[in-house]
Amino acid sequence: DTEVTQTPKHLVMGMTNKKSLKCEQHMGHRAMYWYKQKAKKPPELMFVYSYEKLSINESVPSRFSPECPNSSLLNLHLHALQPEDSALYLCASSQLGTGGFSGANVLTFGAGSRLTVL
Amino acid sequence: GESVGLHLPTLSVQEGDNSIINCAYSNSASDYFIWYKQESGKGPQFIIDIRSNMDKRQGQRVTVLLNKTVKHLSLQIAATQPGDSAVYFCAVLRRQLTFGSGTQLTVLP
Numbered sequence: 001d002t003e004v005t006q007t008p009k010h011l012v013m014g015m016t017n018k019k020s021l022k023c024e025q026h027m028g029h030r031a032m033y034w035y036k037q038k039a040k041k042p043p044e045l046m047f048v049y050s051y052e053k054l055s056i057n058e059s060v061p062s063r064f065s066p067e068c069p070n071s072s073l074l075n076l077h078l079h080a081l082q083p084e085d086s087a088l089y090l091c092a093s094s095q096l097g098t099g100g101f102s103g104a105n106v107l108t109f110g111a112g113s114r115l116t117v118l
Numbered sequence: 119g120e121s122v123g124l125h126l127p128t129l130s131v132q133e134g135d136n137s138i139i140n141c142a143y144s145n146s147a148s149d150y151f152i153w154y155k156q157e158s159g160k161g162p163q164f165i166i167d168i169r170s171n172m173d174k175r176q177g178q179r180v181t182v183l184l185n186k187t188v189k190h191l192s193l194q195i196a197a198t199q200p201g202d203s204a205v206y207f208c209a210v211l212r213r214q215l216t217f218g219s220g221t222q223l224t225v226l227p
Contacts, residue, residue: 004161040220041219041220042207042218042219042220043207043217044217045214045215056214090161092161105150105211105215106152107162107215108164109154109161109162109163110161111159111160112160112161
C-alpha cells in the first residue's frame, strides 16, 4: 500500500460548524503533515507530526486543531473557520521527520480535501 | 530561510517536443531538491530528486539538472505527452520542504 487516503474529498461548512478532515497511511511512515493549498498557489506547510508528536506548527490559527491518534492516522479538526480558509487541504507522510536530507524524507501526498467555508 | 521561485508560471509545448521547466532557489546551503507534478484534482506526485553533490540525474523521460553556482535547477521532459499536462513544482528540503510557485505545463496537440 503506497497511498495516503484523505476523507472527505469535498466538505462544505458554515462558519459556526465543527468538522474534521481525516488522513490515513499504511506505509509505516513515521512523519505526517498537513498542508494548505489555495488555487494556483504552492502547498503551504501547516503542521508536522513526527513519531506521533507535534513537531512543527507554522503559526496556524487555533481554529485548526491537528490530532495524531496513532502512527497511521492524522486528523485536522476545524471550528469557527472563515471563508478565507477555503482551500485544498493536503495530507502527506514520509519515512522520517525533520532534519534528514535523504530520499526517506520524500513526501507522499494524498489527493486532498477540498474545503469550502460559507 | 529559503525562497524558491520558478521562472515561468505557464509553459505551452507541442506534443512530442521537449519541455524545460526552470527553478531558482536562494539558500546556497540547500542540500536536496525535489520535483513534484500536480494534476488537476490530485495531490502533488513525486517525479525525481537530486542531491547537491550531483549535477544531473535521469529518470524515465525526465532529467533534472542542478547548477549550484547560480542556484538554479531545471526539469527536462523528453517527448512531452498529453498526460504530462500539469502544474510542476520544484521543492527544496532543508528543515522542511519549501515549494516554488509552480509552472503550469500545457501540451498542445
